[in-house]
Amino acid sequence: MKKMAIALLAFAMVAVAGCGSPSSSSNGNTGANTGAGKENTAGGDGNVTQLTMWSMETRNRSIIEKSLAEFNRDNKDVQVKAEFFEDEALKTKMKVAIAGNQLPDIVTYWSGETFDTLVANGLLGDLTSYLDKDAEFKDNVLSGGLETFTYDGKTYGVPVLFSGVSLWYNKEIFQQNNLTPPTTYNELLQVVDKLNANNVTPITVAGKERWPLLHWFSYFAERVGGTEPFEKAKAGESDFAADSFVKAGQMFKEMAVDHKGFVNGFLGLDYAAAEALFTNERAAMYLQGEWAMESFLGDDFAEKVDFVPFPVVEGGAGSVNVYHGGFGAGMAISSKTNQDAAYKVVRFLTSPEQRKEINEGANISPMKNPGLDEANMHPLAFRYDNYISKNLEGFFGYYDQALDAKRAEQFLNAVGAIVGKKDADIPSILAAIK
Template sequence: MMKKFVSLLLMLTLLIAGCGKNESADSNSEDAKTLTLWSVETEDKEVVEKAVEEFNNTHADLKINAEFFDDESLKTKMKVAIAGNKLPDLFTYWSGDTFQTLVETGLVGDITEQINEDEELKSNVLPGGFESFSFNEKTYGIPLGISAVSLWYNKEIFEENGLTPPSTYTELLEVVDQLNENNITPITVAGKDRWPILHWYSYLAQRIGGTEPFEKAKNGEIDFTEESFVEAGEKLKELAVNKKGFVNGFLGLDYAAAEALFLNGRAAMYLQGEWALQAFVKNKEFAEKVGFVSFPTVEGGKGNKDIYHGGFGIGMAISANADQEAAFEALKFLTSAEQRMGIYETGDISPMKNVELDQSKMNPLVYEYSNYINNNVEGFFGYYDQNLDSKRADQFLNTSSAIVAKPDIDVKKELSKIVK
C-alpha cells in the first residue's frame, strides 16, 4: 500500500513539475513581441510566409504575424487604419504621391539612420531604389522589386525577314515598313486600356527631352506643350498612324486581346513590362522565340537607352508607432534577396545588385532578362499616369489615345488640354 502511495506521490510530483515547465514555456512565448505585417503580395504569399516562418523560428523575442490583401482591399484597410492611427508595424505599399502623403502626415518610420549604418544594404540596392521611397533626404522604405518596360520581339519573325531589333527610332520605322511590306503586323497595342499607348508616348518624350521636362511639367514650371512633348506626340502619330505600325483596330483591343496577338505569333513586337514574362513562359516553345531590347533612342535626343520606364513600384515600410529597432530587424530580413529568391526566380526582378539566381530553377528567358536588367539599367523614369495627380493622369491617358486616333490631329492642341 505504501509502495502504491509513494508511486502515486511521485507521479503527481512529476505532473506538477511538467505543468510548471509548460507554464514557463507559454510565458516565454507570450513575452515575445509580435509584429503585424500587411502584405499585398498575394501571388507570392507562399514565399513570404516561408520567410516569416524562418524569422519566427530564429528570433525568440520577436514574432511576425502576416496578413495578405489584394490591392484594393489593402488600400481600404489602410484608410481605416490611418483614420484610427493604427497602422500595422510593417506594410507593403506603392511608391509615389500616396506614400509621400503617409510620410508627410508622420505615419511612416524614418529608417535613414539604419540604412546609413548598414553599408552592405545601402550599396546593394540598384540606383533609384531608396530614392523612390525617400523624401526630403530621408528614407522610409526598402524596395521589393523592379518594374521595367521593354520592347519584346519575336526572334523567329525577325530572322525570317532578315531584320535586326531596332536601336533607334529611325531603325524602328524601317522595321515597321519591312514588316508591313511582308503583310506582318509590326506592333500589338492594347489601345482600349489607354495606358499601353501612354507607354509609347512616355518613352518617346523621355528619349527626346530626357527626364527633366516631365519633372518641370509635373511641378507646374512648364506645361505639356513644351517642344519635346509635342515632338514625342508627332513621332507617336507618325509611327502608329502614318506608318501603320500599330495593329489595325488597336484602339478597340484590350490587354488580353493585344497580348494574345504577340503570343500567337501574329505580331512582331510588343512594348510591355516584365510582368508579361509570366504569359510568355507558359509556353516553353514560344518563350524560346522571345527577345528583348531597350526602347530605341531618338537621334539628337537627350534620353539614354539604359534609362527604363518603370521603377521601384512597391516597397516595404514600418509604422512610425512601431518598435523601430524590432520592426527594422524584421524589415531587413523580409526584404533580403535570400528570403525573396523564390519570387525573383519566377520573373519578378530583384532591386538588389548582388543576387545569385539559380539558373536551374528558372526559365531561360526569365534568367536572361533578370540578369540583363540587374547589370545594365542605369536608372528609371516613372509612369506618367502614376506620377501625376489623378486629374492630369486621366487627361494624359485621353490625350495619348487621341494623338493616335486620326492622321490630322493637332498634337499641340491635344497636349494643351492637360491642365491642373
C-alpha cells in the same frame, strides 16, 4: 487641417492609377489585423508583438509566405500575418485604412506621388537610423533604390524590385520577314511597315488599360528630350505642351495611327487579351516590363522571345540605356507600429536570401549582389537581368506614379486621345494637363 489632409489623401489613393506589374488572379488572406503592432501576452513566453502586412505581390505570394513562416518560426517575440491584394483592391483597402487611421504595420506599396503623400502626412515610419546601423545591407542596394524612398534626408522604404520596360519581340516572326530588331525610331517605322505589308500585326498593346499606352509616349518623350523636361513640368517650371512632349506625341501618333503600328481595336483591348496576342504569336512586338516574362517562361514560346531597349530618336537627347521604370515598389512600416519589430520583419523579407527565389524568376533584383544562381533561372530571365545590370545608365519613373493624382489621370486620358483620332490636336491635348 489634419482631417482634411487625410481625407484628400484617401481620395488620391483611389484616383491615382498605379502602373505596377499585373498580378495573378489569386487572392485571399493568411490572417487579418488592422491594428498597429499589438503586444499580447503568450503564457510564459512573455510579450509577443503581433504585426499585419499588406502586399500587392500576389504572383510571389507562395514564396513570401514561406519566408513569413520561417520568420515566425525563428522569432517567437514577433509574429506576422499577411494579406495579399490585387493592385486596385489594395488601393481601395489603403483608402479605407487611411480614412480610419488604421494602416497595417507593414505594407508593400508603389513609389511615387502617393507614397510621397503618405510620408508628408506622417503615416510612415523613418527607417534611416536602422539602415545607417546596417551598412552591409544598405550598401548592397542598387544606386537610386533607397533614394527613391528618401524625403528630406530620411528613408521610409526599402525597394523590393527594379522594373525596366523593354521592347519584346518574336524572333521567329522577325526571321520569317527578314527583319532585325529596331534600334532607332526610323527603323521601328520600317519594321512596322514591313510587317503590315506581310499581313502581320506589328505591335500589341492594352489600350483599354491606358497605362501601356503611356509607356510608349513616355519613352518617346525621354528619347526626344531626355528626362529634364518631365522633371520641370512635374515641378511646375514648365508644362506638358513643351516642344519635346509635342514631338513625342506626334511620333507616337505617327507610329501607332499613321503607320498602323498597333493591333486593330487596341483602344478596347485589356491587358490579358493584349498579352495573349503576343504569346499566341499573333503580334510581333510587345512593349512591357519584366513582369511580362511570367507569361513567357512556362512553355516553348520563351525560346522565340528576345528583347531590345526602346529605340533611340535620331538627334534626341535621350539614351538607349535609360529605362522607363525604376524602383517601383518598396516595403514600409506604419509610423504607429512597434518600429523595432517592424524593421526586423522588413529587413528579413527584403534580404537577398529571402528574395532569391523571386529574383530568379521574372523579376530584377534591386540589390548589387542578389546571389542569383544561373542554374536555377530560365535563360531568358537570366539574360534580361544580366543585360540591365550591365547596361543600365539611369531610369525615369512611370508618369502616372510620379505625378499627382489629377495630372496622372489627365495624362492617362491624353495618351488615348492622341492615338484615338487621326486629326488629334496634340498640342491642345497636352496643354490641358495641369
